[in-house]
Amino acid sequence: MIEVDHVTKRFGNITAVRNVTFHVEKGEILGFLGPNAAGKTTTMRIITAFLPATSGTVRVAGNDVFEKSIAVRERIGYLPENVPLYNHMKVKDYLRFVSRVKGIDDRNRDSRLEHAIELCSIGDVRETIIGKLSKGYKQRVGLAQALIHDPDVLILDEPTNGLDPKQIIEVRELIKNLGGDRTIIVSSHILPEVSMTCGRVVIINEGEVVAEDTPENLTAKLKGSESLFLRIEGSPEGILSTIKAVPGVMSVTTNGEGGYEVDSDVGQDVRRDLAATLVGQGWGLLEMRPIGMSLEEIYLKLTTREESEV
Amino acid sequence: MANNPGNTQMRKSLAILEKELEAYFVSPIAYAVITVFLLLSGFFFYNILSYFNLQCLQYSQYPYMLEQLNVNEMVMRPLFHNMAIIILLITPLLTMRLFAEERRSGTIELLMTSPVTHWQVTLGKFGACFIVYALMVGITLLYTAVLMMHGEPDFGPILSGYLGLLLMGAAFISVGLLASSFTENQIVAAVISFGALLLFYMIGWLSNFVGTTMGEILSYLSIVEHLDDFVKGVIDTKDIVFYVSFVLFGIFVTVRSVESSTWR
Structure with missing residues (x-):
């Protein structure tokens, strides 16, 4: 579903991502692990067609993210590390705006909106102005935004960042429930996060993939x-x-x-x-x-x- | 949806446009800018009109001179020029947040990873700003109403003058939009667009000191000079072409700038 092949990204003299290759199968939940500034966000931004790679290719469902960027974006739901919210909007208006930008037509909009609100359990804040929400709710509104067009692929950049333990468990459960048909990449610098939700883990450090396997095999192999x-x-x-x-x-x-x-x-x-x-x-x-x-x-x-x- | 792709594409632009309009009126920006604009242009209108009345009074004994006094020439024309200057000072404040704020808050990442093209985003933003601008300038039609009540201004030049103001404003907005796409700092965006607009305003002044050909080019480039024909009641293709191509060029460069902003 997602094929990242020999991707390198340079910002000036700094190489943020070096020759990264990994594939994600349909329906798989992949954990993307690494310390801060390891190149996780950069890689995710390349997959979501936000940044072009310096070299290498990324394909999502067979479409090159650079050449068929719009087709790829239609299939991807992306939750960036800094949740992209308009603080002056009400939750419901924000989601409606996102659904319009993502091209959901009028007939399906309300049902999709309700579905996303229900999935992320943000029903009780739908009339609240986003700027007044707690961090946990903001994160969930961001998740609802990523889910609203029912994408095949979900890219979640540190989805539990800044949440309290109870919220972390909730989001983790949510991610597990979202799996199944969907292909998900979850990044994190916290381990239990990844070992609990993901079937496979890619560990990245200083822009390079240093390990890739299931959590169990990884443990065995590296001993x-x-x-x-x-x-x-x-x-x-x-x-x-x-x-x-x-x-x-x-x-x-x-x-x-x-x-x-x-x-x-x-x-x-x-x-x-x-x-x-x-x-x-x-x-x-x-x-x-x-x-x-x-x-x-x-x-x-x-x-x-x-x-x-x- | 699939059978009418053009319509869907339009709607995405429209969604951006509505979002931007909402942002203008949820924050105090639009109100503040429009209020200040109306205060200043109202002051100019009152000032110019009072002077005109004084002259009418002075020349009331001389019917020949009185005939020379023309409301369009003596009130509306200077008013349009004064408004143009206020607009030049004030549009950077309308345009500064358009891209800069999205970049600062990170919402640009949402837009750029959603299935919308850079063109749709840029056109939506341009449209929203233009609507606010048109509303702001449109309110000054009240001044014309005041003139209509007490005199007989020629309506043609007033309409063409407003057409000119709209075109000129669109050109200003395209400059501001471009400046806003350069930075995530609104103040920097405002300063850049203000500087660029002032430069385009003053560039004509050089035309007296350089060669004839160069002088003509420079005065053609002068962004406010083209307004004068409209204000006189002349709708010249040359001026329309200038403003329209200026706007299109501005939007085109903005789209390229937004595209490449993530590359750096």
Whole structure:
């Protein structure tokens, strides 16, 4: 449905997006993840035909976004990071304006309007002036704007930005419900966001795609080592040297309060040896549990590794 | 919808136009600009008319001289020229927000990612501003009504004068629209369009000091000079062509500027 091929975008000397390639299938919800200023918004703006790419092509439903820009825009609903609202308008008038600009004809306008209002549950503010709405409502009005022409493709740039936890859950549910027939790209710099709603994740950093997979595979693939957490009673120096001596242990760190994190080679279970050695030397082993790498850590690992190379 | 694509396209422009009109009257901009314009032009009208009355009184003993006094020549013509100057000062305030505000608030992203062309957006905005302008200038027809009540002005030159004002205003608006597309700062937009308009106004002054050909070109370019024919009651194709092509060129460049504004 969405094919982004070798897209590069330069602003003067600065390369905001470098050779980005990913495809999104019909009906898929793709999470677009990256720290701030990684090139997420730029990429989304290129997909929505707001910015032209310096090189590379983007196709939406087979149409090139640059050559058939209007055809593409008819099929895309876009919620920019800064929600584009006219603060002097009433919610209902704003949505009516958007529906006219998007070419919804008079017969269908009211029903589409009501549908969007209902989906985003903004019925109780339809007569309110947008400038007076809370951030959460504004975000939802922005979402209603993106949905109003029933687009096949939804591009949502940080849709939960600035919302309170309850609203975040609501928006997340809404995005999940919107899936199905629609193809959705959701960007975020917050991980749980993406891992909860999306079937697949593209991680972007400094303008380049650094990883692309399902959240589960990503976790498995990126696990460079197995990690264990231990809680042990005794003097840290002695414990550290004891642990290091166990075969298969790559590194060990302590938090200074009796907690230790042990990394070992992938596929090697050091738990039995570790426990036997520790107990054998008289240290009080209180706790031992494996730690899976959370998406959060992967994300940090991917995005900081890039930085250290630069 | 599908069987009448032209109509749908028109409607999108119309949607933009209505939105802009609403914005003018929801904010105090239109009211403030129109009020100030009417106050100033009313002052000029009163001033010019009083002077005309004084002259009528002075020459009342001399029937021959009295015949020389002409309401159109002595009241409406200077009034039109004075209004032209006020309009020059005031249209940048009407046009400054058209694109600058959309860019500042980010709503330009909504327009540019909606299935509307740059032409539709630009024409809609131009149309809205022109309607406000026409309304503002139209109210001054009241002055003509005052003249009609107490004298016998020739209606032809007044109508052609208003036609001239409308055309000139359209040209001013196209300059302001272009300036507004350059920046996200309304003040900067206003300053640029004010400067450009003043330059187009003064450019004719140079015509006395440069060669004949160059002089003719410069005075042809002078944006207010073309108004004079209309005010005299002469509707010359040359003037109409000047204003219409000026407006079209302005809109064309604005469309290109809006298109490329996201490229930078």
